[in-house]
Amino acid sequence: MSPAVFAGRFDDRAVAVTGAAQGIGRTVATRIAAEGGAVVLIDRSEIVHEVAKELRRSGFDAHSVTADLETFTGAQAAIDEARAQHGRIDVLINNVGGTIWAKPYEHYTPEQIQAEVQRSLFPTLWTCRAVLPHMIARSAGTIVNVSSVATRGVNRVPYAAAKGGVNAITASLALEVAQYGIRVVASAPGGTDAPPRRVSRGPAAQDEQEVAWYRQIVDQTVDSSLLKRYGSLDEQAAAITFLASDEASYITGTVLPVAGGDQG
Template sequence: MKVEKQTLPPQHQDHQPGIESRMNPRPDFMPRFRGSSRLRDKVALVTGGDSGIGRAVAVAMAREGARIALLYLEEKGDAQETADAITLEGSQVELFVGDIGSEQFCREAVAQAVARFGRIDILVNNAGEQHAVKDLDELTEERITRTFRTNVFSMFFLAKAVVPHMPPGSAIINTTSITAYRGHTQLIDYSATKGAIVTLTRSLSQLLAPRGIRVNAVAPGPIWTPLIPASFDAKKVSTHGGDTPLGRPGQPNEVASSFVFLASDDASYMTGQVLHPNGGEMVGS
């Protein structure tokens, strides 16, 4: 049976990182599994947790028993919706609003999360930004620096702040992308940051292994998140994910399970690795 390519309603948002509540259809973020206490008594700090993959990861980890420190840039309505979903899972959540491109904010958010919850066992470096360009001249110094500051520098800032509070058995999980492996003609600087994240993951995994801290990454393919309508024109959005072997974009909750697995003891012998929920495209590891 041939897989039918799935299309989306054409739509566009003028401001990044995008608002999930304005998307049509709304992304599917609720976990598709029953909780089994795999993360009971753990504390997870999730960046970009207001929407998209971050929202799905935060709610999925809450279902498994984790308490959540949720960092977001400015999307107050989306963040509160995520917090409400976490609360409905019977967990606790604390919201922190600010720019993870600032090392000072990262240090302050981590300090407040530790003061609130007493520890951090899981760091999910998920937040990111991307800007489509048609020519190299559009990649200004300011744009390139900003993309790297949000997508890569923040991971250094947060790792530095979080690791001293992490007990053995803790986990860091970084969001990279399929673009790290195949590139993207319009997302030049974004793709470069995602390649850097793969190498950062491997390097940190070796550095932190003696402390019993595992570091892994997830490289999603085309997922239906607010970044998509906030990055591309309406026509391109309508075909998002249609070129995958499965013929459709993935949903955030189809990615979140990879993060839950890597955060849990089920992945106790995995570090320096990348998981690929990407709709069937074969890429290098």
């Protein structure tokens, strides 16, 4: 089934999407462009330029930026370039993150724990900080963070901690900035079917034990879903674009699970 496209829903909106080279981020950016938004796709992979080029060939307003959002310097540079395209950012969608390793917590090294948190918490923390002065000055803006229901899941404790931090950012920042007319919301995807990644999140399983640990994640994800399946990229994008749109104008500080009934 083809996803519904609401023509004009993002007309006159400048929307920055991080992690936009593939997966959920790419699907979200494509949908917002089809719905009239001027999109700036941000990713550390050069693939993001191919995606933006494809969107422009389809007649959409799309620009691409490469940046390492795990540092504040990279996040600030990306936000500055995104702003320069249209003079403003109406919506920021923070989609960077993803599990690097899959194993019980006692098997993580300190360096791996830090890397997981650096990957899945700091890009959201930094880009929110970079965009806020601009949104506050305009007394307008929407931030949509992409969290995860894996805040309650097996074999991903550091990732769960990072996404728990994203939930905390969403709740606390929404409380701070509502006075400026800024909304801060989040979606929490569950397991999502997607094509093979062109840039992997981490090393492939090295032995039978690592394969079994990853299988535990898959099994728990399906078992925790009332619908007993993974979602699709379009199902995740539908929730995120709704939260980013004016249709959600009375929603802030909320984390919406999109996981077939798994509340996380």
